Amino acid sequence: MENILSFNNVSLRKGARTILSDISWKFRENEQWAVLGLNGSGKTSLLNVIMGYHYPSDGEVTVLGNNFGKTNLQELRKEIGFVSTSLDRFSQLTNNEKVEEIIVSGKFASFGLYENVSPMDWAKADSLLDSFRLSYLKGKLFHLLSQGEKRRVLIARSLMSDPKVLILDEPCTGLDILSREEVLHLTKEVIGKDRHLIFVTHHIEELVKEITHVLLLHEGKVVAAGPKVDVLDADLLSKTFEVPVKVRWEEERPWLTIKTPVV
Template sequence: MEKVVSMKDVSFRRNKQEILSGVNWEINKDEHWAILGLNGSGKTSLLNIVTGYQMPTTGDVTVLGRQFGKSYIPDLRKEIGFVSSALERFSEVLDYETVEEIVVSGKFASIGLYEEVTEEDWEKANTLIKSFRLDYLIGKRYHLLSQGEKRRVLIARSLMSEPKILILDEPCSGLDILSREDVLLLTKEIANYNCHLIYVTHHIEELVEEISHVLLLRDGKIVAAGPKSEVVTDELLTETFGISVGVHWEDNRPWLSVRKDIGWTKFGPVETK
C-alpha cells in the first residue's frame, strides 16, 4: 500500500528537552487521520516534522515519497495545505480582501495577491467557493464575515493549490456549535479533492465519519494509532487525557463524558466512592 507519511523511530529534542520520543506512524493512501492530545503532548512538533519545518533529531521520515535528508523539502511544502486559527494574525492584510481574493491567493501560498491571476485561476476559485456553499459571500470583505465563515473561506483557500495532504489544526477552536458543524461538514467535500486529511483537535466529537484513523499522543509518545473504532476507547482516551472518561457513539461519531466515579492519578485509575 502506498505510504503518504512514514515515520520510523522518530525523536525530536529542543534545548536538551525531549519533545517526541519513539514515534512510529504511517498514513496510507485514502486514509484520513485525526491527532488528539493535551496541550504540550507534541502535536505541533509532529505537524512541523510532517511539513518539513522541523527535522527529527533521530529517525527516518518520508512524506509523499520524499525522504528527509535526501529530498528538497520546499517542494514538499507546496503539496501540503495548512489551515489554523493562527492565520488570523495576518488579519491586517486579510480583513480588506474579498472572499474570492483570499481563496485565489491559495494558489500562491501568499497572504495577499502579489502575482498575476489568470481567468482560469478565478474560475477555479469560484468553483471552490460554490462547492463549499460560500457563493453568498462573493464580494464581501473578510472582516465582515463571522468566525465560522472565515474558517470555511480559509479551508477553500487551502485547496486552490490541490494539496495531497491538508492539515486542519484545531479549525473549530472558538466557534459556536452551529459554526462548528458547518466547518465539520466540509470534511465531506475535502474527501472529494483527492486529499489526505490530518485533523488536529482536543474534542473527539469532531471526529466525523470521514475521519478513518486516530493517533493519540501523550508526553511526546504515541499512546495508540489505528482505525478510529479501535483507538477511541474509554481506556485509551483515559490514558491520553489523564482523566477517567467514557465514550459513546452516534452515527459513527464519538462523544465524550467524564466519569466521576473513577479518578485518575499518575499511577492509574482509582475508585472515588
C-alpha cells in the first residue's frame, strides 16, 4: 500500500526550543486521519511541516511521493487543500469578494483573482456550490455570511484544485452546534474519491465514522498513532489532555467525559 505521507524520526527546533521531537508517522492509502492534542502540543507545527512551510531539523518527510529537499514544494502545495481559522488573516482581501470568486481563487492558491478564470473554472465553482448546497449564496459578499457558511465556502474553495490531501485545521472552532454538524456532514462527503483527510481538532466528538485513524500529540511527541478504535483509549487520551477522562461511543462517534473536576 502506498504511503500518502511519511515522517521518519522528524524533529523541529526553533533556537533552543524543541517543537516536534522524533515524530514517526505513516499515513497510507485508504486511511483518513485525525490529529488530536492540546494547544501547544505541536499540531500546527506538524501541519506546517507537511505543507513545507517549516523544514525539519532532523529526519525525513515524504508527502505524496515527494521527498522534502528533492521536490518543488510550491507545486506540491497545489495537491494539498487547506482550511483553517488562520485564513481569517486574509479577511481584508476576502470580505468584499463574492462567494463564487472566493471558491475559484482556490485553483490558484490565492486570495483575490490575479489570473484569467476560464468558463470551465466558473462552472466548477457553480458545481461545488450546488454539491455543498450553497447555491443560494451565489453573488453574496463573503463578509455577509454566517461563520458556518464561511467555513463551508472555504472547504469548497479548497477542492477547486482537486487536492489529493485535504487538511481541515479545527474547522468547527467558533461554530454553534447546528453549524458544526453541517461542517461535519460536509466532511463525510469530501472523504474518499481519491482524497485523503487530515482533520485537526481538540474534540473527539468531531471524529465522524469515516475517520479511520488517529494521531495523538503531547508536547511535540507522539503519544499514539493507529486505528481510531485502538487509539481513542481512556489512558492514552488522559495522557494527551492531561486530565483523567472516560470515552464512550454513541452514533458511531466517540465522546469524552472528564472523570474528576479539574482544579
